[in-house]
Amino acid sequence: MSLLAELAATIRAAGPAARGFPFERWAWRVFEYQYERNPAYRRLCERRGISPRTVARWQDIPAVPAAAFRQADLACGPAEAVFRSSGTTAGDGMRSRHAVPSLDLYRASAVPTFAHFLLPDAVRLPMLALLPPPELAPASSLVRMCAWVGEELCTGVEWFADDTGLRRDALQARLVAAADSGEAVVLAGPTAAFAALFESGWRVRLGPGSRLMDTGGAKGMRRPLSRAGFLRACWHHLGLAAYWCVNEYGMSELCSQRYESVLRERFAGASLAPRRLLAPPWLRTRVLDPDTLEEVSPGAPGLLCHHDLANAGSVAVVLTDDLGRAVDDGIAVLGRVPGAPARGCGLLLRELDER
Amino acid sequence: MSADERADLPAAPTSREIARALDLALEVRQRLRDRSPRETATALAAAARCWIEDEELHRGLPAVARLSAPMVGSVLPRVAAAFDVEAMVELVNRERGMSPPPGLVAAVVASNVPALAVPAIALGCLAGAAVLVKSGRGDPLSAPAFHRALAAVDSELAATVVPAYWPGGTSTLEQAALARAEVVVASGSDLTMEALRRRVGRRLVAHGTRTSVVALDIRRERCVDTLARAVALDVVLYDQRGCLSPQVALVAGDCEAFADALVRALAALRPVLPPGEATLEERAAIRLAIEEASWAGAHAVRAGLGGTVLVETWADLRPGPGGRTIRVCPLDSLRALPTALPRGRIECIAIHGDEVDVAALEARGVARLCQPGRMQEPPLAWPRGQRPALGSLLRPDDPMRTLLDERTLPASAMRTCPEAP
Numbered sequence: 035m036s037l038l039a040e041l042a043a044t045i046r047a048a049g050p051a052a053r054g055f056p057f058e059r060w061a062w063r064v065f066e067y068q069y070e071r072n073p074a075y076r077r078l079c080e081r082r083g084i085s086p087r088t089v090a091r092w093q094d095i096p097a098v099p100a101a102a103f104r105q106a107d108l109a110c111g112p113a114e115a116v117f118r119s120s121g122t123t124a125g126d127g128m129r130s131r132h133a134v135p136s137l138d139l140y141r142a143s144a145v146p147t148f149a150h151f152l153l154p155d156a157v158r159l160p161m162l163a164l165l166p167p168p169e170l171a172p173a174s175s176l177v178r179m180c181a182w183v184g185e186e187l188c189t190g191v192e193w194f195a196d197d198t199g200l201r202r203d204a205l206q207a208r209l210v211a212a213a214d215s216g217e218a219v220v221l222a223g224p225t226a227a228f229a230a231l232f233e234s235g236w237r238v239r240l241g242p243g244s245r246l247m248d249t250g251g252a253k254g255m256r257r258p259l260s261r262a263g264f265l266r267a268c269w270h271h272l273g274l275a276a277y278w279c280v281n282e283y284g285m286s287e288l289c290s291q292r293y294e295s296v297l298r299e300r301f302a303g304a305s306l307a308p309r310r311l312l313a314p315p316w317l318r319t320r321v322l323d324p325d326t327l328e329e330v331s332p333g334a335p336g337l338l339c340h341h342d343l344a345n346a347g348s349v350a351v352v353l354t355d356d357l358g359r360a361v362d363d364g365i366a367v368l369g370r371v372p373g374a375p376a377r378g379c380g381l382l383l384r385e386l387d388e389r
Numbered sequence: 390m391s392a393d394e395r396a397d398l399p400a401a402p403t404s405r406e407i408a409r410a411l412d413l414a415l416e417v418r419q420r421l422r423d424r425s426p427r428e429t430a431t432a433l434a435a436a437a438r439c440w441i442e443d444e445e446l447h448r449g450l451p452a453v454a455r456l457s458a459p460m461v462g463s464v465l466p467r468v469a470a471a472f473d474v475e476a477m478v479e480l481v482n483r484e485r486g487m488s489p490p491p492g493l494v495a496a497v498v499a500s501n502v503p504a505l506a507v508p509a510i511a512l513g514c515l516a517g518a519a520v521l522v523k524s525g526r527g528d529p530l531s532a533p534a535f536h537r538a539l540a541a542v543d544s545e546l547a548a549t550v551v552p553a554y555w556p557g558g559t560s561t562l563e564q565a566a567l568a569r570a571e572v573v574v575a576s577g578s579d580l581t582m583e584a585l586r587r588r589v590g591r592r593l594v595a596h597g598t599r600t601s602v603v604a605l606d607i608r609r610e611r612c613v614d615t616l617a618r619a620v621a622l623d624v625v626l627y628d629q630r631g632c633l634s635p636q637v638a639l640v641a642g643d644c645e646a647f648a649d650a651l652v653r654a655l656a657a658l659r660p661v662l663p664p665g666e667a668t669l670e671e672r673a674a675i676r677l678a679i680e681e682a683s684w685a686g687a688h689a690v691r692a693g694l695g696g697t698v699l700v701e702t703w704a705d706l707r708p709g710p711g712g713r714t715i716r717v718c719p720l721d722s723l724r725a726l727p728t729a730l731p732r733g734r735i736e737c738i739a740i741h742g743d744e745v746d747v748a749a750l751e752a753r754g755v756a757r758l759c760q761p762g763r764m765q766e767p768p769l770a771w772p773r774g775q776r777p778a779l780g781s782l783l784r785p786d787d788p789m790r791t792l793l794d795e796r797t798l799p800a801s802a803m804r805t806c807p808e809a810p
Contacts, residue, residue, distance in 0.1 A: 078684055081683070101677070324669065335669055371673040
């Protein structure tokens with residue numbers, strides 16, 4: 035069994051709630067694997083004088099900057115899929131390319147994590163995606179994930195965007211039908227797509243148990259909306275209380291995602307816990323001082339550096355353009371470094387609009 | 390407390406207060422219509438000399454502009470040095486022509502570097518207009534200080550100037566104030582300019598995002614250290630925040646040797662011109678530039694105490710992260726310079742060497758050429774974005790031009806070593 039298949043099996047067996055996941059042992063094995071099979075990454079390690087023989091702690095495994103995904107193919111083998119970041123304003127040359135040699139590993143990480151944070155009650159609901167279907171957006175890792183979630187965890191997935199952008203009328207009609215029948219649904223899509231839906235002033239009260247996953251933040255919004263404003267709008271326009279609204283933090287360069295803890299904690303009777311982005315145990319994030327690249331003291335802001343074992347097929351440690359801070363056992367994202375190219379799925383629908 | 394509620398920022402005026410102040414300024418301007426350019430230039434020059442002594446300005450500016458006190462002490466005289474009477478008269482004679490002066494010029498100045506309001510006031514006065522100058526959040530002090538200085542030497546001319554500050558996005562006030570201007574000159578990001586253009590239309594003279602570079606031929610150069618000191622000064626002044634701050638040094642010759650000299654020069658300037666406190670975002674941007682350069686196989690990354698020098702193996706002309714970070718990139722010769730530049734994005738080039746094709750650089754959109762070490766001392770005639778400094782206030786369609794900065798770049802001096810700063 036290959037390392038990627040073995041890791042996928044380990045992740046599936048453990049699940050996102052696992053305590054004592056052997057992160058460090060796998061971090062070392064994945065580093066060794068990538069050092070051997072990823073020439074571009076190996077060159078970076080060699081320039082820094084680091085190899086699997088010299089690394090003592092998982093924190094010392096070299097990170098690649100997210101920009102590296104714009105400049106080189108970083109796969110450890112032939113890619114089963116190549117995901118591209120969206121980024122209309124930045125131009126094609128500024129898009130990331132994440133070549134993924136094992137879609138099964140991506141799926142093993144993404145689907146159970148979605149279930150853990152969005153479906154803690156284990157219900158099967160229809161998913162309404164404010165996204166184009168996979169055939170229209172084959173390079174979107176978010177679309178791919180939603181397709182799997184629809185297949186595996188929901189009764190199906192209906193896509194409400196096409197090559198002209200968001201199909202607002204069809205979506206509104208579907209939501210009205212769901213509201214009238216009391217059918218609960220899972221809404222999923224870029225934050226900007228929800229904001230576009232809200233702009234019309236249209237309102238509906240979705241059935242109990244309906245929930246929403248948004249991702250991408252303010253990127254791609256025609257008018258910026260704060261997080262608090264977004265949650266108010268979800269209540270006003272969809273009748274969804276804030277605890278049914280879960281933000282996802284993901285990147286096309288990562289095969290694992292973080293989710294807000296809010297819905298899971300509501301079900302666990304911990305509603306007063308602060309909103310924060312939690313990860314499955316195979317994804318760890320360090321908050322780094324930009325000057326030293328050492329970890330900042332708990333709660334202090336810094337650059338986010340993710341160590342995602344589900345990225346075993348490319349590069350596991352990614353230094354992002356995002357600023358954030360640790361909040362208890364999770365993180366909060368504070369924004370992007372100025373000058374970093376605009377990117378992310380928030381721009382996906384705008385790209386379709388502009389085609 | 391939000392950035393716009395900072396205690397050190399002046400309170401925004403009301404629309405009525407602005408309207409009253411503009412009425413008065415236009416009335417006085419009408420009375421001064423027969424005043425000679427020399428009289429105006431003389432008053433402006435005297436005001437500039439007073440302005441650099443303004444204690445309130447020296448006390449307050451470091452905190453609001455996030456520059457060190459020595460830096461403020463160094464840049465203010467450089468701004469005032471542009472207020473040369475003869476140069477101002479010559480500018481008026483060259484660019485004013487027969488066009489009637491506009492009634493009101495409004496200047497909306499950016500926040501990235503301080504004292505941008507001061508030349509804006511001078512150009513408005515020289516154009517024969519009343520001037521409304523809206524300062525940015527990073528320097529609400531320079532314009533009122535210059536206004537005080539002008540009032541002390543020429544109260545009538547000062548009465549034609551209305552300095553104001555209001556937080557960006559105060560749309561009612563901004564609409565009311567800018568609606569009366571015949572010309573609105575604005576500097577800031579491309580996004581800000583686009584938003585302003587929607588409101589102001591064709592009256593806008595927009596100065597969006599531009600950057601500057603250094604181009605050096607050091608193949609037969611014996612004074613690389615002197616050149617590096619001059620370039621370091623260009624980088625360090627204003628903490629590399631302005632459109633005249635070089636982000637890239639294109640070097641024909643030994644890039645490594647020049648980079649080494651530059652690191653030493655930057656370190657030597659640090660105690661003299663210490664940097665202001667960098668924000669987390671600024672520090673993070675520098676770190677990402679270093680990591681990206683390192684990943685991409687930059688020849689070397691020299692991060693010293695005084696700044697960061699990234700030695701690239703190809704010409705990378707993207708804007709840098711600032712914070713005294715400069716890329717050193719190879720160039721075959723200065724003859725290859727025009728084709729290496731992105732069109733319409735380069736404001737100023739500090740050049741050392743011969744083989745300079747000025748016409749080709751002008752066609753590329755370069756607005757100003759000067760010697761290394763002089764980038765942060767633009768004359769008042771600097772045609773920002775190739776728009777004539779004074780002519781663009783009088784005739785929006787004036788032809789574009791490039792300033793070969795005669796004061797600092799006589800053609801015969803191109804091959805000489807610049808003075809050590």
